[in-house]
Amino acid sequence: MLDIANRKEHQDHIRKLILSWGEDPERDGLLKTPERFLKSMSYLTSGYDADVGEVVNGALFDVAYDDMVVVRDIEFYSLCEHHMLPFYGKCHLGYIPTNKVIGLSKIPRIVDIFARRLQVQERLTNEVAQAFSDYMKPKGVGVVIEANHLCMMMRGVEKQGSMTISSSMQGCFRNLETKEEFMSHVRSARL
Secondary structure, three states: OOOHHHHHHHHHHHHHHHHHHOOOOOOOOOOOOOHHHHHHHHHHHHHHHOOOOHHOOOEEEEEOOOOOOOEEEEEEEEEOOOOEEEEEEEEEEEEEEEEEEEEOOHHHHHHHHOOOOOOOOHHHHHHHHHHHHHHOOOOOOEEEEEEEEEEHOOOOOOOOOOEEEEEEEEEEHHHHHHHHHHHHHHHHOOO
């Protein structure tokens, strides 16, 4: 979270940046932009202040179930740490429980904790898988993330049609049969 004591100083830096682009930071449309920008960035990086344990908050339930659970198409938005431009997409997470299942709404919240940080997609994928594994202690977990990166779409190579796919497989999801079952559930999202 941005330090409130330095908020005025941060706003002044944003005003200077706007001025350096040849814009008038005092014109009507830009007058409150530094304040809005800082508020927006505080929200978009709020994952630094979040704790997976607080999100899970006891939402682990004893259930006699040992087959795969998959939540797919979890929307997320993040910021590329290299250019601070957005990347966005869908996260698919599957796991095989060991005596406990998690409240389903907790899974997207875990994804958001790590997405709302300056990120690279590969680390985001690993962090979601590792956090889920640490708190759930499942037999295995798989995470696949599909994302579009504005740093590739708006600048540099300017390729709008490209998508980046990353995956992290832990525990029994490293087994080819389990991985294939998970990937078939992920692919079925396209139907």
